[in-house]
Amino acid sequence: MRALVLYGPEDLRCVDVAVPEPGAGEVVVAIEAALTCATDAKTWRRAAHPSLGPLPARFGHEGAGNIFAVGDGVVGFSVGDPIVMANSAPCGICEWCRRGRAGLCPDLVYLNGTYAEYVCVPAAIVGANLIVRPWDMPAHLGALTEPVACGVRAAERSVAGAGDMVIVLGGGLQGQVVCGEFARRGCEVILCDPHAERRALARAMGASRVEDAPRTQADCTRLRAMTPGGLGAHVTVAAVGDARVWEDAVRLVRPGGEVNFHGGPAPGDAVHLDATNLHYHEITLQASYHHTPQSVRTALARIVESADSFGRLVGDEITLDGVSDALRAGGVKRIVRPTRTRTS
Ligand SMILES: [Zn+2]
Numbered sequence: 070m071r072a073l074v075l076y077g078p079e080d081l082r083c084v085d086v087a088v089p090e091p092g093a094g095e096v097v098v099a100i101e102a103a104l105t106c107a108t109d110a111k112t113w114r115r116a117a118h119p120s121l122g123p124l125p126a127r128f129g130h131e132g133a134g135n136i137f138a139v140g141d142g143v144v145g146f147s148v149g150d151p152i153v154m155a156n157s158a159p160c161g162i163c164e165w166c167r168r169g170r171a172g173l174c175p176d177l178v179y180l181n182g183t184y185a186e187y188v189c190v191p192a193a194i195v196g197a198n199l200i201v202r203p204w205d206m207p208a209h210l211g212a213l214t215e216p217v218a219c220g221v222r223a224a225e226r227s228v229a230g231a232g233d234m235v236i237v238l239g240g241g242l243q244g245q246v247v248c249g250e251f252a253r254r255g256c257e258v259i260l261c262d263p264h265a266e267r268r269a270l271a272r273a274m275g276a277s278r279v280e281d282a283p284r285t286q287a288d289c290t291r292l293r294a295m296t297p298g299g300l301g302a303h304v305t306v307a308a309v310g311d312a313r314v315w316e317d318a319v320r321l322v323r324p325g326g327e328v329n330f331h332g333g334p335a336p337g338d339a340v341h342l343d344a345t346n347l348h349y350h351e352i353t354l355q356a357s358y359h360h361t362p363q364s365v366r367t368a369l370a371r372i373v374e375s376a377d378s379f380g381r382l383v384g385d386e387i388t389l390d391g392v393s394d395a396l397r398a399g400g401v402k403r404i405v406r407p408t409r410t411r412t413s
């Protein structure tokens with residue numbers, strides 16, 4: 070079978086490897102659709118990520134397909150089942166797992182290798198984060214389960230309720246999902262992004278208002294003026310891993326409000342915050358990373374519920390040969406069809 074293997078920074082090769090055979094507790098999935106991801110773009114450039122392991126390494130972490138083979142002792146799955154899966158599984162017993170913070174589990178077992186015709190799913194993921202999807206759900210929508218679960222998880226951390234105002238900075242996939250989650254709680258969401266098509270998408274996800282991304286202090290002041298009493302939003306979310314955006318998120322929150330830093334910054338990035346503002350206004354700062362088995366299940370339910378809106382979060386189809394170019398270009402998620410080749 071054909072599979073993408075990362076050998077070093079920006080060195081991703083399509084190689085022929087044996088179709089995996091499932092060990093005890095494992096399942097082999099025939100990938101129908103994988104998705105490119107901003108995390109993959111970063112990992113491709115740096116050739117390093119906590120989930121990747123030593124190089125050369127199989128690549129790609131978002132995908133869905135059908136069960137091709139089932140290992141000894143697997144229950145609840147049969148050959149041919151259409152499935153979705155998350156790219157990790159927590160241990161379920163450590164301090165963080167027991168406190169509902171499974172994304173921080175120090176023993177996460179990761180899945181890599183969805184940019185391939187087949188992938189072997191580790192037993193831990195079969196047990197915790199492999200789910201049969203509805204028969205009529207297209208694989209590319211199923212493959213959204215994992216990234217959507219991260220956005221669901223970000224919103225889960227907030228206590229915001231109906232009538233509260235939320236400002237989301239960044240309209241990439243994470244910002245869109247967060248926007249949808251707060252909108253369905255009855256919050257009034259303002260999503261800010263420099264791209265008109267992302268602002269249009271946010272409308273479809275439930276934003277009550279969309280604005281250009283703030284670039285100056287004056288832009289932040291103008292945004293604040295749109296919030297109740299001009300005092301800022303109850304919740305702000307920095308859905309971009311950019312220190313400047315994180316600082317804006319703190320400028321835009323109202324006294325007593327909460328800020329969520331969602332989106333991975335580069336190693337060593339620092340933010341400058343006004344300590345007086347944080348103290349005298351009791352600002353809650355929190356961050357969100359990864360997902361939990363619960364948010365994975367919620368994500369799948371959301372995609373089933375709003376298939377049309379979520380379908381707009383992915384772009385056109387490419388083959389394995391096109392993944393490097395797609396990661397270089399960035400932008401919208403692309404649907405990777407591993408069984409197709411350029412010539413077929
Ligand atoms: Zn991803």
Ligand SMILES: [Zn+2]
Pocket residue numbers: 159160161162163164165166171174175176
């Ligand atoms: Zn754990």
